[in-house]
Amino acid sequence: MFLDLVLEFFRSYLGLFLLWGVGSWLAYNRYAYGLNHIPGPKLASLTNFWRLFVVYGRRAELEYIRLHEKYGSLVRLGPNLVSVSDASAIPVIYALNAGFIKSDFYKVQQTLAKGQPLLTLFTSTDEGYHSKLRRAVSNAYAMSTLVQSEPYIDSTTTEFIRQIQSRFADKPGKICDLGFWLQLFAFDVIGELTYSKRLGFIENGIDVEGIISSIEGMLDYAAVVGQMPGLDKLLIKNPIRKFCSKLGLLNSNTYMVSFARKRLDERVDPLTGLEKLEAKLVTDPPRRDFLSRFLEAHKKDPDMITNQRVLALTVANVFAGSDTTAISLRAVFYYLLKNPADMQSLLNEIFEQKRNGKFARADGLVDWKVVRELPFLDAVVKEALRCHPATGLPLERITPKAGITVCGKFIPGGTIIGCNAWTVHNDASVFGEAPKEFRPRRWIDASQDQRRLMENSILTFGAGSRTCIGKNISLLEMYKLIPAFLMKFQVSQEGTFCAISGHYNSLSAFQNGTKALSSTWATPLKLGVQNIVCDGSSAAAEVKAENTVCKNRLPFTTEYRWVCSFNDENKIVKINAYMDTDLVTRVIEQNS
């Protein structure tokens, strides 16, 4: 009887209780974190769902730039998250021993090996563990070490140029999806540097074993779920899944870990944990790739650099170093194609070197010691990395207990705070006028002091204790590939084609598609396309993509970019689906 009364009471007032619960939760979010003095969208201060949806909607960085333009240097992006766009905050937040630690955003990116998170340099949030691991291997990433690897970058570059020649330049009229090919290049370079083995991306012109889409899928997931990291424990890292995989009932290994494990098994003796003798690379001079350097570190300090950590280090190379470099290379070519005057200035600089005999190698490649001194190439790379940094979200850290003062405002301890390269790079007081425009000359025309300020304010590779350890690798790759490629080929963006962004359900055409170049943590939304309607012409519903003929709808998980070719009457005659890129180009051999 009493129980019935209680149940009846609850049933009558359930709605009210729910309302009260949600109201209290929202009020708690808004007021309990001590961030009411930080401006920002109201909804953002009430719930992290706001930012989750912003990131899910893609191109979050554009929304964050807009918010900083509206509210100033500090914007509250969540109940407990503050974004800072003032570059003077970089040394405060990211400095060595400043007491800031990476937020749980990074835990979502921890890959799983046998159900357990693999703590890589990139994803570890334990600063003590991180600094020991970093100290043990940092030498392998020093420029002085890496220049010894130049021949291996050269061998990938040679193969890349050979494939572009035979697949595109030798076939007049054939369209080259340069963005995709640059991605294959970046993946093969990392494979060659890490395992002394190109993984076959370029030779075969494909995403080997689906590793690229696996990484992109992982980044897409981490970007969105990272806004509310607790969700990860329900989805991928839930205890039941972890338990089952510990018992071997479920394979929860992240695909990328299985990929790295396969390469390791080819090289490492399971009994000793050391490199198999027969797998040692006997070359003259002796070839030392990242894996052999990590195994040497293991031999020196097996307690710190365990076999599992050797695995983690190689995974971090592929995870953190391939997509980011691909995005940056795409950005360079994209901006050069969009700015023909800058492309011409770069070609002038490159061909002058050739005339002066500085680019005298018979194989048409270029040496680091020469290219690092080309001022316009340097300005182009810096400007592309400024205009399109590969990471599109704040690099989140947790403030130390005592709190800090940033841009004149106090931020309590335990707050998540971060700078986002996109918003920091949009500051005209640092980078000069029209910061949204690609202007390589701003680096050349700047005074020495201004240039130093600009260089110190660039956040493309992060900053401080967790700054990118692979920066030198990607610079080496970019500075060597761009001149070698441009000496060999003329590239033009395909003018008679029209790229249509594949990430809206009803499509709108725009000439020479200028949508996202794809940004890690900010790639365009992957939606199947239902209707293809373009400029009033009803395009055929049948689209061919990678040997699959799809009627009206493509798989949810794959990103396509629609490229229509028009006839003289501006009617679509053909539609091709390309992978996520705007770099639909024609490549022909240089004649100068």
Ligand code: HEM
């Ligand atoms: C243009 C190419 C690249 C870009 C834009 C880039 C960007 C970044 C950024 C922004 C961070 C800091 C993340 C944070 O603070 O939250 C980072 C860290 C890292 N990057 Fe890169 N990266 C690039 C290339 C590479 C390459 C080629 C490798 C390795 C082969 C690499 C390996 C790493 C690792 C291991 C970390 C973690 C470092 C640590 O916490 O100690 N990156 N990268």
